[in-house]
Amino acid sequence: MLWARLRSSRFPLVALASLLVLLIAGVAIAALSERSLKVQTAREAGAQADLLASAVSGALAFDDREAAQDYVDAVQINPSVLAAAVYDEEHRLVARFTRDGETVPNTVTPRERMTVFENGRLYVVRPVDQAGQRLGAVHLRLMETPAAQRFSRYAGLLLVLGLAALVVVVLAVAQGALRRANRQLAERAADLVRTNSLLQQQMIEREKAEEALRQSQKMEAIGRLTGGIAHDFNNLLMVASSGIELLDRTDDPKRRRTLSAGIKQAVERGAALTRQLLAFARRSPLRAEVLDLRSHIEGLRFLLERSLREDVEVVLELPDDLWRIEADRGELELALLNLAVNARDAMPHGGRLSVSACNLPGEDGEPDRVCLRIADTGVGMPESVATRVFEPFFTTKEVGRGTGLGLSQVYGFVRSSGGDVSVDSREGEGTTFTLCLPRTEKPPTGTEAVTSVAAPGPRKRKFSGRLLLVEDDDAVAAGVGHMLGDLGYSHVRVANAAEALATLDKDPRFDLVFSDMVMPGEMDGLALAQEVRRRMPGTPVLLTTGFSEAASAATGEAFRLLPKPYGIASLSDALAATLQEPAA
Amino acid sequence: MTLGRGSILVLVALLWSVPPHALASPPQRQSLEYSVKANYLVRFAAFVEWPQRSFATNQSPVVICVVGRDPFRGGLERAARAQTAYGRPLAVRHPGTAEAAAGCHILYVGQGGGRLVPDGARPILLVTDAAVSAERGVIHFVISDERVRFHIDLQTASRSGLSINSRLLNLALSVRGG
Numbered sequence: 054m055l056w057a058r059l060r061s062s063r064f065p066l067v068a069l070a071s072l073l074v075l076l077i078a079g080v081a082i083a084a085l086s087e088r089s090l091k092v093q094t095a096r097e098a099g100a101q102a103d104l105l106a107s108a109v110s111g112a113l114a115f116d117d118r119e120a121a122q123d124y125v126d127a128v129q130i131n132p133s134v135l136a137a138a139v140y141d142e143e144h145r146l147v148a149r150f151t152r153d154g155e156t157v158p159n160t161v162t163p164r165e166r167m168t169v170f171e172n173g174r175l176y177v178v179r180p181v182d183q184a185g186q187r188l189g190a191v192h193l194r195l196m197e198t199p200a201a202q203r204f205s206r207y208a209g210l211l212l213v214l215g216l217a218a219l220v221v222v223v224l225a226v227a228q229g230a231l232r233r234a235n236r237q238l239a240e241r242a243a244d245l246v247r248t249n250s251l252l253q254q255q256m257i258e259r260e261k262a263e264e265a266l267r268q269s270q271k272m273e274a275i276g277r278l279t280g281g282i283a284h285d286f287n288n289l290l291m292v293a294s295s296g297i298e299l300l301d302r303t304d305d306p307k308r309r310r311t312l313s314a315g316i317k318q319a320v321e322r323g324a325a326l327t328r329q330l331l332a333f334a335r336r337s338p339l340r341a342e343v344l345d346l347r348s349h350i351e352g353l354r355f356l357l358e359r360s361l362r363e364d365v366e367v368v369l370e371l372p373d374d375l376w377r378i379e380a381d382r383g384e385l386e387l388a389l390l391n392l393a394v395n396a397r398d399a400m401p402h403g404g405r406l407s408v409s410a411c412n413l414p415g416e417d418g419e420p421d422r423v424c425l426r427i428a429d430t431g432v433g434m435p436e437s438v439a440t441r442v443f444e445p446f447f448t449t450k451e452v453g454r455g456t457g458l459g460l461s462q463v464y465g466f467v468r469s470s471g472g473d474v475s476v477d478s479r480e481g482e483g484t485t486f487t488l489c490l491p492r493t494e495k496p497p498t499g500t501e502a503v504t505s506v507a508a509p510g511p512r513k514r515k516f517s518g519r520l521l522l523v524e525d526d527d528a529v530a531a532g533v534g535h536m537l538g539d540l541g542y543s544h545v546r547v548a549n550a551a552e553a554l555a556t557l558d559k560d561p562r563f564d565l566v567f568s569d570m571v572m573p574g575e576m577d578g579l580a581l582a583q584e585v586r587r588r589m590p591g592t593p594v595l596l597t598t599g600f601s602e603a604a605s606a607a608t609g610e611a612f613r614l615l616p617k618p619y620g621i622a623s624l625s626d627a628l629a630a631t632l633q634e635p636a637a
Numbered sequence: 638m639t640l641g642r643g644s645i646l647v648l649v650a651l652l653w654s655v656p657p658h659a660l661a662s663p664p665q666r667q668s669l670e671y672s673v674k675a676n677y678l679v680r681f682a683a684f685v686e687w688p689q690r691s692f693a694t695n696q697s698p699v700v701i702c703v704v705g706r707d708p709f710r711g712g713l714e715r716a717a718r719a720q721t722a723y724g725r726p727l728a729v730r731h732p733g734t735a736e737a738a739a740g741c742h743i744l745y746v747g748q749g750g751g752r753l754v755p756d757g758a759r760p761i762l763l764v765t766d767a768a769v770s771a772e773r774g775v776i777h778f779v780i781s782d783e784r785v786r787f788h789i790d791l792q793t794a795s796r797s798g799l800s801i802n803s804r805l806l807n808l809a810l811s812v813r814g815g
Binding site for chain 2: 108110111112114115116117120183184185186
């Protein structure tokens with residue numbers, strides 16, 4: 054029980070053991086010392102008794118009591134002696150000396166030499182002999198070393214023991230305090246671990262919540278996007294459907310031309326819209342061309358002015374010595390149009406849109422760049438908006454007015470062209486977008502066609518050739534079939550890859566295989582193309598798709614690709630280019 | 638220890654404890670006196686050392702002689718019986734001639750014993766008694782304060798080749814030539 058209490062009191066066992074050892078050592082030393090002291094006392098008393106015995110021998114032999122008394126009295130100089138007595142041969146008292154309270158018997162029983170400790174007294178008996186004659190005996194009674202003297206003897210030892218015990222206790226207390234501190238530390242560490250795990254749990258929960266929030270934001274964005282796209286598409290569809298109806302009702306060639314041009318324009322806008330979506334997703338392969346910004350933007354002036362209102366002045370500052378850049382022409386146009394439209398919306402009461410460009414020589418090993426600045430004098434925007442303008446689906450316009458994809462397209466275009474875009478805006482002071490694109494040393498390519506949409510009739514040529522058209526959608530197949538026939542090609546249409554291979558087995562005399570990429574069946578367009586290339590290396594393949602992922606797969610396999618939707622002009626160009634290509 | 642000697646000591650003790658005037662008749666007192674003297678003669682053997690040449694062997698006895706009239710009436714023999722001195726036994730003799738007395742170690746001169754004392758410096762402890770004559774030997778018994786005491790002639794003792802224990806000297810009434 055004591056043990057348990059000691060353990061629970063956390064008194065260090067080592068300290069306890071030390072104290073115990075100290076105690077035992079102290080007791081042992083004291084006992085040894087006491088014993089040696091006794092021995093010494095006994096020896097001293099014996100010597101004194103011997104001395105007395107030898108001195109009183111004559112007095113005893115010749116019955117001289119006075120002399121005997123003198124010798125006995127001499128003994129009292131020693132303060133330890135309580136009583137001394139001399140007995141003769143017949144054991145009768147001859148002389149004695151006693152201190153207060155001590156008595157001496159008149160006769161004693163005969164004894165030999167004796168030294169005995171008893172009740173704190175030391176009794177010493179020595180016979181008196183002279184030359185062999187027994188003359189009597191001497192009795193001495195001494196007290197043991199007085200307590201005070203003994204205490205003083207042990208005082209030093211006690212002091213040392215006390216100090217040692219004190220040190221041990223102090224150490225024990227210190228150790229106890231240390232242990233307590235350690236325990237507290239451990240508890241705190243455990244608390245910390247608990248708090249940490251709690252924190253991590255909260256982080257996980259927070260991540261989940263953020264994920265959920267992102268999801269809901271995405272849903273909201275998709276909703277907004279769908280709204281915007283549906284609005285735009287509805288408009289386009291409205292134009293197209295009304296145009297087609299009117300086309301059926303009139304035979305006036307001029308009016309029909311106007312109507313078909315309107316329909317075509319609506320379709321082109323729809324195509325531009327889907328391209329914008331794909332560019333945002335950055336899944337549309339960029340068709341990089343070497344461009345001269347100066348002539349290109351000059352060519353766009355008309356378009357820009359048409360997109361803006363009359364109260365917006367367009368100022369172009371383009372130096373003659375601008376470096377060339379390499380970028381997708383359509384994307385660049387789209388980016389400029391998006392920026393222009395935003396600028397227009399930012400200037401509801403009119404203003405000035407300035408498009409300027411300058412060469413920016415690279416520093417510290419960075420490449421040279423050409424920077425395009427599009428600045429308006431509009432309302433500007435707060436910083437909280439400015440930091441978010443490049444986020445997809447972020448818009449300040451009301452639902453249906455904008456998709457929130459304009460600036461996101463700008464960002465995606467510039468980044469995928471290896472450049473940077475930044476915005477500098479202050480509320481009430483207008484906004485400046487800066488697009489920096491890397492310089493290229495390549496020579497300019499091809500003819501500078503300002504617009505890709507307007508490929509007018511005069512370029513219309515007649516082709517000849519036999520095509521295998523693989524298309525699962527009947528309507529699309531019919532439309533494409535009309536276009537092919539119009540261009541002068543003859544074709545055989547099959548609905549999937551398996552049919553195509555069967556047809557090719559039976560009748561391999563085709564000049565080209567024109568296939569959709571995404572089709573039902575075990576084999577898709579890409580696999581078909583690979584199979585055709587394997588079986589008939591001399592037959593070129595042209596792939597088409599509306600899916601951007603499939604498109605990148607096709608370009609990865611080095612097949613020519615015509616993205617959907619396409620017009621008769623681009624179809625004609627693509628077919629001509631594919632037929633001209635040397636067989637892979 | 639013998640009964641006889643014990644009784645003598647009892648008497649001696651009685652002598653000490655009883656006042657002198659209350660002592661019994663002179664003959665009884667005289668008898669006590671001589672038994673004390675006989676006892677002393679025996680004790681002297683333990684307090685005196687003789688030269689080695691005075692003994693024939695290591696076991697030779699210390700010879701106590703009485704010349705002249707013997708006043709001890711057998712008390713000396715009783716006192717000496719079973720006693721030793723320096724490991725030697727004690728013997729009591731009564732030599733009839735001075736030649737015979739020459740072998741003694743302690744020689745008590747009784748009434749009319751003066752002519753039997755051997756001549757010259759011999760290692761003999763000559764004990765005389767004031768009750769017998771005024772002539773003094775090495776030790777001379779006297780009665781002082783009703784007690785048997787003695788004088789010591791250390792000079793003569795030294796001349797005789799005897800050495801006397803200082804504790805004996807301390808008890809002498811006087812020491813001559815000390």
